[in-house]
Amino acid sequence: MNHAALELDRISLTYGTIVAINDVSLRVERGEFVTLLGPSGSGKTSTLRVVGGFEKPTSGTVRIGGETVNDRPPYGRDTATIFQNGALFPHKTVAQNIAYGLRMRRVPQPEIERRVREILAIVALSGYEDRYPAAMSGGQRQRVALARSLVVRPTLLLFDEPMSALDLALRLQLRAEIKRLHEELGFSAIFVTHDQGEAMSMSDRVAVMAKGQIEQIGRPEEVYRHPANEFVFTFMGESCRLPVRIDGRAVFDSSGQPVPLTLVAPPGPGEWRIYVRPGHVRLLPKASEGLPNQLEATVQMVEYLGGSYRYHVQASGLSLVCDSSSKLGFGPGDAAVASWLQEDMRCFQ
Numbered sequence: 387m388n389h390a391a392l393e394l395d396r397i398s399l400t401y402g403t404i405v406a407i408n409d410v411s412l413r414v415e416r417g418e419f420v421t422l423l424g425p426s427g428s429g430k431t432s433t434l435r436v437v438g439g440f441e442k443p444t445s446g447t448v449r450i451g452g453e454t455v456n457d458r459p460p461y462g463r464d465t466a467t468i469f470q471n472g473a474l475f476p477h478k479t480v481a482q483n484i485a486y487g488l489r490m491r492r493v494p495q496p497e498i499e500r501r502v503r504e505i506l507a508i509v510a511l512s513g514y515e516d517r518y519p520a521a522m523s524g525g526q527r528q529r530v531a532l533a534r535s536l537v538v539r540p541t542l543l544l545f546d547e548p549m550s551a552l553d554l555a556l557r558l559q560l561r562a563e564i565k566r567l568h569e570e571l572g573f574s575a576i577f578v579t580h581d582q583g584e585a586m587s588m589s590d591r592v593a594v595m596a597k598g599q600i601e602q603i604g605r606p607e608e609v610y611r612h613p614a615n616e617f618v619f620t621f622m623g624e625s626c627r628l629p630v631r632i633d634g635r636a637v638f639d640s641s642g643q644p645v646p647l648t649l650v651a652p653p654g655p656g657e658w659r660i661y662v663r664p665g666h667v668r669l670l671p672k673a674s675e676g677l678p679n680q681l682e683a684t685v686q687m688v689e690y691l692g693g694s695y696r697y698h699v700q701a702s703g704l705s706l707v708c709d710s711s712s713k714l715g716f717g718p719g720d721a722a723v724a725s726w727l728q729e730d731m732r733c734f735q
């Protein structure tokens with residue numbers, strides 16, 4: 387029977403009075419790459435540690451490849467963990483580090499040598515067999531850590547923020563490498579990060595966590611385009627927040643001032659928080675009948691961001707940001723109309 391790589395069934399974990407994981411269920415199919423994404427303290431690492439056997443859940447069942455492993459230590463599970471700092475043996479060479487797991491499993495020496503050679507080629511480190519970790523860059527050390535985990539061919543690879551100690555360029559390079567290896571080798575993985583870009587670029591599915599629970603799980607586009615709630619929407623990317631009171635078609639800011647905002651479909655009377663992403667806002671010289679949601683405002687500030695320009699606009703008590711890939715003809719003090727498509731707007735009460 388073809389069991390899932392991982393099944394977490396109603397897992398909870400408490401440390402004294404602190405609830406680190408609150409009734410989490412999760413299924414990772416074979417070959418699937420699932421990311422746990424969430425802010426600091428949301429329970430991502432705790433969940434990974436429960437899967438790896440470094441922490442025993444207070445309640446619930448952990449099944450790896452169909453077998454219940456609650457009572458098994460890390461080395462008795464078919465998993466391999468890649469830690470933040472690589473956690474290589476400093477007194478062993480690259481080849482010895484990679485061979486370690488195979489030796490523990492009593493794999494014959496000629497096969498060890500063959501598999502070490504093979505995996506070094508896969509992570510593009512052929513020729514580094516006799517180096518010591520201290521004589522390598524941070525990115526190379528993480529590739530050795532990756533090779534050491536991949537070489538034992540575990541059912542499930544566990545990544546615990548493996549790139550957080552690297553600079554941006556290396557992070558981007560390593561994430562492309564991990565994605566390529568996943569496509570090539572088809573391993574199953576759980577990857578922990580608080581970086582949305584990292585999560586979206588690599589994963590088959592993203593599980594967004596908050597306060598020890600999974601708020602939403604789905605394909606990256608699904609979670610980004612159709613967030614289940616306000617937390618997921620704001621966590622998945624930058625957004626402008628417009629706190630308003632709506633009465634018929636009239637819109638007021640939080641101090642009760644009327645706002646020149648015309649919504650094509652007001653969400654209903656009452657207090658709302660309207661959200662729109664800066665990349666979805668268009669800035670135009672004047673109001674026009676054909677435009678959807680329109681906010682008549684004044685440009686406050688223009689920022690050059692490298693690949694784009696950012697325009698800050700203000701209307702009564704509402705602030706909005708518009709990102710444009712090209713330079714627009716607006717400067718501070720100019721009147722402008724910000725507009726966005728109905729499908730790009732989210733309202734929460």
Ligand SMILES: Nc1ncnc2c1ncn2[C@@H]1O[C@H](COP(=O)(O)OP(=O)(O)OP(=O)(O)O)[C@@H](O)[C@H]1O
Nearest residue numbers: 401404405406425426427428429430431432433580
């Ligand atoms: N050993 C521990 N003892 C007590 N509380 C802990 C322990 N480990 C984690 N916690 C608490 O459990 C909660 C979840 O922590 P966890 O490390 O899983 O979060 P996280 O999402 O991985 O955060 P980060 O991104 O900062 O690593 C937090 O409130 C944390 O303070």
